[in-house]
Amino acid sequence: MIKKISFINIFISIFVFLMVFFVIMGKPVAAATHDDINLVINNEQVAADVMPIIQNDRTLVPARAVFETLGGNVEWDQSNYMVTVKYDNIVVILKINNKVATVNGEEKTLDVPAAIINGRTMIPARFVAEELGFLVGWVDSTRTVTITSPEKPEEPPVITGSVTEVLAEKGNSTKDNTKVTIQISEPLKSVGSYSTSMLTSPDRFVLDIKDFMVDSKVSDLIYDQKDSPLSAVRISAYNKNDVRIVCDLKEATNPVVDLSKDGKTLTISFRTLTTYFNPMEDGKLVVMLDPGHGESTAGKRSPDGSLREYEFNRAVADKMKNVLEAKGIEVLLTVNSDSDSSLSERCASANNSDADIFVSIHANAFGNGSEWTSPSGWEIYYFQGSVVGNQLAKDISSSNFPQIGIYNRGIKTTENLYVIKHTSIPSVLIEHGFYTNAQEVELLKSNEWRDKVASYNAEGIMKFFNSYKK
Ligand SMILES: [Zn+2]
The missing domain is CATH 2.60.40.3500 (Immunoglobulin-like)
Incomplete structure (x- = not known):
């Protein structure tokens, strides 16, 4: 019985001891009732994984969660148990369990030192925040710590x-x-x-x-x-x-x-408006005709040698000149002999003249030049993006077809034909058919067909000019 009572007494004693032990040991943590302290940073509730606690009437807050939210920089030095908080040129250094902190190197004494709680570095909110220039408040009714960035005065405009x-x-x-x-x-x-x-x-x-x-x-x-x-x-x-x-x-x-x-x-x-074109501005209409190539140009002849391209080009240009002059148009030529001129010389003579438009006269070729090939037809080029060049090409094309009786390869645009690229006035280049095509070369050699294309080209040019006459 005694033994029994002793056993129960010992049991109760141990139980009471353990209760007291846990209560005492648990007290520092339990007293810091961190579960009911709210944290509001710049008017927004913040949920950190470790919430603020109160120790000796001082609030400790998780360093990183709070001061990085405020835009500061928080560094932890594990070997020295030291936390550094930087904001706006101010550096606060705290050591765990040490009441001496430094602010920009100057020592200051804390009421409550920094501590490690649940693996987080907790630092005294008011001290650190106020040293860094933040405003700290405490709302007792809601047990809320508020930390607020100071209102920065609006920078006055810097007018230079x-x-x-x-x-x-x-x-x-x-x-x-x-x-x-x-x-x-x-x-x-x-x-x-x-x-x-x-x-x-x-x-x-x-x-x-x-x-x-x-x-x-x-x-x-x-x-x-x-x-x-x-x-x-x-x-x-x-x-x-x-x-x-x-x-x-x-x-x-x-x-x-x-x-x-x-x-x-x-x-x-x-630069000049791309749609702007007024050939009548100087009171006269001037066409620069450009008969391609020359007597000395290599190749540029039919496989049987019966047609040289330059000769066709010159013949058509001369015929166009006659037709246009009869209609009161002034006609200039980029070359005035059978010899060739460089492409840049041809462009320069157009750019340095009063010419309103530039029309280059050619015939086409396909293959190696030594044998007849099948490609055939008429085509006209204007410089890519040129609204006025496009209109000129349309007017010349529509007056030629279907009257000239060959395949219409159409109106084409390119950035890569030298003479239409380097002339500063609206420019087109006409390929009148293929001298490498056995049937088409007969048309190209025919004086009647040359008359035909020359007059239709001239008619297209007149149609183009007429749209600018008021
Ligand atoms: Zn040519």
């Missing part, structure tokens, strides 16, 4: 200069048809001080100058020239401290922007 003058004027060439000149008071440091963009519907070219303002004397302007893609320039303040210059355009075209050496003049150069 002003736009003092905006002009639009005529340029000197088709690539520089219209110049918009922007004068500014202070030099732009680099090409990065401005940016450009194209906007569509309607087409606009936009130039933004950073950290600039507009002088009150600068006003919007209308630009009214038939051959210019520009129609108006509008200048306004944009994005608080930028200047936006909007060029209203008649067509989408990418201008060239140039910043002067002194950084104080921006020039926007627009």
